[in-house]
Amino acid sequence: MKYNQTVEYAINNKIIESGDIFVYEDLPNERFYEEVYNFCSKNLEIQQVDGLLSTSLFLYYNYYSKNANAGIKKEHNVILINIGLMRNCFERFLYNVELNDYTERKWKKITDSFNTSVSHLAFQINTHFTYYHELAHLFQMSNKRSEIGLQERGSDGIYNIIQHKLEINADTFAAICIATQIQQYIETCFAEIDQYIVTNTITIFSACLLEHIICFSDSFKLYYDEKSHPHSVIRMFNIILNLTNHLSSNPKYIKKGINIEINFLFRKILDFHAELEKNGIFTSGFSDFVNSKMLDNDRILKHFKEIKELDKSDGYIDAMDVWNSRV
Numbered sequence: 001m002k003y004n005q006t007v008e009y010a011i012n013n014k015i016i017e018s019g020d021i022f023v024y025e026d027l028p029n030e031r032f033y034e035e036v037y038n039f040c041s042k043n044l045e046i047q048q049v050d051g052l053l054s055t056s057l058f059l060y061y062n063y064y065s066k067n068a069n070a071g072i073k074k075e076h077n078v079i080l081i082n083i084g085l086m087r088n089c090f091e092r093f094l095y096n097v098e099l100n101d102y103t104e105r106k107w108k109k110i111t112d113s114f115n116t117s118v119s120h121l122a123f124q125i126n127t128h129f130t131y132y133h134e135l136a137h138l139f140q141m142s143n144k145r146s147e148i149g150l151q152e153r154g155s156d157g158i159y160n161i162i163q164h165k166l167e168i169n170a171d172t173f174a175a176i177c178i179a180t181q182i183q184q185y186i187e188t189c190f191a192e193i194d195q196y197i198v199t200n201t202i203t204i205f206s207a208c209l210l211e212h213i214i215c216f217s218d219s220f221k222l223y224y225d226e227k228s229h230p231h232s233v234i235r236m237f238n239i240i241l242n243l244t245n246h247l248s249s250n251p252k253y254i255k256k257g258i259n260i261e262i263n264f265l266f267r268k269i270l271d272f273h274a275e276l277e278k279n280g281i282f283t284s285g286f287s288d289f290v291n292s293k294m295l296d297n298d299r300i301l302k303h304f305k306e307i308k309e310l311d312k313s314d315g316y317i318d319a320m321d322v323w324n325s326r327v
């Protein structure tokens, strides 16, 4: 379905109020809204054809907060991405010309082989990541019958360990999807790959994803067993770990002698992100936080272990189990 058909369908079936739906037709960023819509709606179709989801819709939500949403409404799975989040991705990534200039100067041999600009690729990776995260939420609730909505960045401060577990699980799923996308992209752009191409391409995209995730938090004041959603820094840690872990086990890389050492790559991503901040290209302030030595890796890893070992799930399913059930 084209976007206007999806909008019409959602309104006719009373799934969402017409005033809540954002219509991008004839607007300056129409092309990019359309591009993301096409990617997400096609991907949702694949999940339906494969029997992993029932009827599912992707729409833009007419709200300005940097947020996204997945839920079940009138027996339809719905993913909503706020225009506030899209605008943030336009400004920070798509129209970040300095990001292109800087990466082209640093890794010309690599960026010359890309089929579009780094800023455009960063925009795609970050919007796709958000989509995959919401898709994971739909998988998690795939055996739920009643209407259900999950608001990201919940405003209430009440600690909910199940919600933390679901968020970390959705991020893990999305990180693996993005890792796969990066792998495919490298295969498309380079006839021959080597250690230099693979590690630096991963570094460029991962640093952009890091900046995207970090921007979901207003403060670097870390917390663990608090609030409804996990802190962005904790989320970022889990995402980059899963992304690098997945890429390091790629049989093609191993066969070619390309060695992706997780700790080395993790450090390289943080260093490149810090370099971009130092040059005013990214502005989250994360590198200052890293330099302040307040990042307690051991505490974060202990937290992941606690969440992973929690056997209570309130009827939600692990998104990875749904994904792996595909025949």
Ligand SMILES: [Zn+2]
Pocket (backbone or CB within 6 Å): 133, 137, 152, 166, 167, 170
């Ligand atoms: Zn979420």
